Amino acid sequence: MASDLPPPYTALTRHAMMPQASHDEAARFNFLTHFNRYLSGTVGSANKNAYEKRVLPKFRAEHGRDPEHRYEIRDAMNKDPWHQMWSALKRNSMEMRQHNGRQIVLRQMDELMAKADHHNEQSNQLELDPSVEQPHYQTAVDIHCQPGGYHTEELPGDVTMGANYDVGLFATTGGALGGLNDGGGQAVVEWAKREHPNWQPKRVLDIGATVGHNAVPIAQAYPDAEVIAIDTAGASLRYGAARAAAMGVTNIKFIQASGEDLSRWTDGHFDWVQTTMFLHELSSKAMPKLLTEANRVLAPGGLIFHIEQPQYSDEMPLFEQFMRDWDAFNNNEPFWTAMHAQDLKQVMADAGFARDNQFTVGVRAVVDPEIFPPSPDEAEEDFGRAAVWNAYGAWKPAEQSVAA
Amino acid sequence: MSEELDWVALSGKRAKGKRPDYFEDPALDRLYSTVFALVAEVSALRDRQDTVERLLDVNGTVSREDIESYAPTREAGEERGLATRAYVARVMRGFQQAAEAIESDDQPIGEIAERLKRE
Numbered sequence: 001m002a003s004d005l006p007p008p009y010t011a012l013t014r015h016a017m018m019p020q021a022s023h024d025e026a027a028r029f030n031f032l033t034h035f036n037r038y039l040s041g042t043v044g045s046a047n048k049n050a051y052e053k054r055v056l057p058k059f060r061a062e063h064g065r066d067p068e069h070r071y072e073i074r075d076a077m078n079k080d081p082w083h084q085m086w087s088a089l090k091r092n093s094m095e096m097r098q099h100n101g102r103q104i105v106l107r108q109m110d111e112l113m114a115k116a117d118h119h120n121e122q123s124n125q126l127e128l129d130p131s132v133e134q135p136h137y138q139t140a141v142d143i144h145c146q147p148g149g150y151h152t153e154e155l156p157g158d159v160t161m162g163a164n165y166d167v168g169l170f171a172t173t174g175g176a177l178g179g180l181n182d183g184g185g186q187a188v189v190e191w192a193k194r195e196h197p198n199w200q201p202k203r204v205l206d207i208g209a210t211v212g213h214n215a216v217p218i219a220q221a222y223p224d225a226e227v228i229a230i231d232t233a234g235a236s237l238r239y240g241a242a243r244a245a246a247m248g249v250t251n252i253k254f255i256q257a258s259g260e261d262l263s264r265w266t267d268g269h270f271d272w273v274q275t276t277m278f279l280h281e282l283s284s285k286a287m288p289k290l291l292t293e294a295n296r297v298l299a300p301g302g303l304i305f306h307i308e309q310p311q312y313s314d315e316m317p318l319f320e321q322f323m324r325d326w327d328a329f330n331n332n333e334p335f336w337t338a339m340h341a342q343d344l345k346q347v348m349a350d351a352g353f354a355r356d357n358q359f360t361v362g363v364r365a366v367v368d369p370e371i372f373p374p375s376p377d378e379a380e381e382d383f384g385r386a387a388v389w390n391a392y393g394a395w396k397p398a399e400q401s402v403a404a
Numbered sequence: 405m406s407e408e409l410d411w412v413a414l415s416g417k418r419a420k421g422k423r424p425d426y427f428e429d430p431a432l433d434r435l436y437s438t439v440f441a442l443v444a445e446v447s448a449l450r451d452r453q454d455t456v457e458r459l460l461d462v463n464g465t466v467s468r469e470d471i472e473s474y475a476p477t478r479e480a481g482e483e484r485g486l487a488t489r490a491y492v493a494r495v496m497r498g499f500q501q502a503a504e505a506i507e508s509d510d511q512p513i514g515e516i517a518e519r520l521k522r523e
Contacts, residue, residue, distance in 0.1 A: 011481070028444050082503070084427060109406050141420050142419035147418060
């Protein structure tokens with residue numbers, strides 16, 4: 001019966017940059033881990049029952065038809081007492097996660113800054129560029145309800161933004177991302193090694209890397225490769241670079257840059273361009289621009305690979321689309337809803353990745369099964385939080401042989 | 405460095421972006437925040453008490469340092485996890501039973517009482 005219990009917070013791997021959580025701070029995350037699983041599992045399905053039993057019949061009576069868009073369902077469900085209560089609980093859980101994480105990292109910010117400085121000065125794996133502007137889609141709201149977003153510095157040299165992200169992912173995902181919160185990156189590596197065992201990329205670009213927890217596994221899996229992890233948020237990169245250095249991963253560099261402007265890299269520079277749960281944090285104009293740049297810097301024969309939640313399609317029931325949209329409106333991820341409604345294959349095709357060269361594949365977090373239980377299966381779908389993803393990829397055609 | 409910063413105040417900074425109103429009465433939104441913060445604190449206190457008891461079982465004595473550095477064994481972690489699951493189930497009983505009730509077509513007890521009076 002107890003086999004699917006989330007592990008205690010103390011099961012997380014304590015790398016040298018990991019903030020020190022007190023007994024009670026860890027216990028609060030333990031509670032939130034259970035609470036989140038309870039909300040998505042035990043009582044989460046009641047949203048569908050409320051919809052079918054009372055919200056949909058009422059909508060039909062009022063409109064004489066079924067809802068035609070997920071937003072119509074949202075408007076109707078937001079008036080339903082069960083969905084109001086459930087949403088209030090879930091929002092509070094996110095806020096409590098942020099509050100606990102910030103208390104942990106801010107009370108020890110001097111120690112964290114000193115440790116980060118030490119690692120970053122020695123490793124030379126961090127390159128910040130203060131001239132990089134924070135794009136409007138990163139500053140319009142604080143994404144994930146993380147106060148200050150991923151870019152704000154409470155003091156010059158601050159690393160608490162990245163540190164807070166790192167300490168709390170465990171609670172948000174119910175422990176499903178493993179000891180280093182890197183189950184997503186491990187999943188990418190597992191796929192690449194399994195499907196393309198002889199492929200040896202030499203230069204890898206991870207766009208929107210934040211603290212690099214999904215880029216570091218690539219660097220570890222391909223020790224001869226040089227991995228470049230970029231983000232516009234210097235405050236997160238500063239922590240991420242120190243974290244990688246503290247873990248002894250030396251073949252990764254964290255560079256402050258925007259995915260929309262990769263002009264510092266020449267055409268065809270990278271063998272692999274990766275984004276992991278990042279495209280939904282852009283905007284409708286930024287995404288195609290970023291993909292076009294990604295195409296330009298990708299070498300012939302190279303791979304572009306995006307890990308995302310599934311796109312909404314006509315086949316996906318409107319109710320499921322509405323549930324998957326919850327984080328967009330309640331957890332400050334405003335591009336989530338428009339991004340997931342786009343035809344990503346067409347967006348990629350417009351950016352230069354011909355449809356014939358595209359593929360999609362399902363991946364799930366790779367974690368140590370001895371410690372971490374598997375992510376809840378489809379019967380307990382978490383509508384956007386489960387560590388089960390769709391990957392959208394494309395191989396750039398190798399250059400045509402000119403030999404006669 | 406951070407001497408001039410108040411980490412307690414700073415920790416509670418709000419996230420930019422208008423917070424949705426979940427209930428008509430804003431007092432209810434505020435009440436949820438406080439009640440569930442307390443629920444989390446009671447859970448942490450229960451963990452702490454369990455830690456003290458386990459340390460006493462093994463060592464016969466306990467220090468703050470031992471508490472702060474305590475990491476449960478796999479077996480103890482599962483026992484504590486199960487206890488937390490049961491605790492959450494107790495706190496959330498009202499919500500869970502309301503969720504179950506959505507599926508049922510229960511008649512009001514008054515109507516049943518009337519029917520039993522007649523039949």
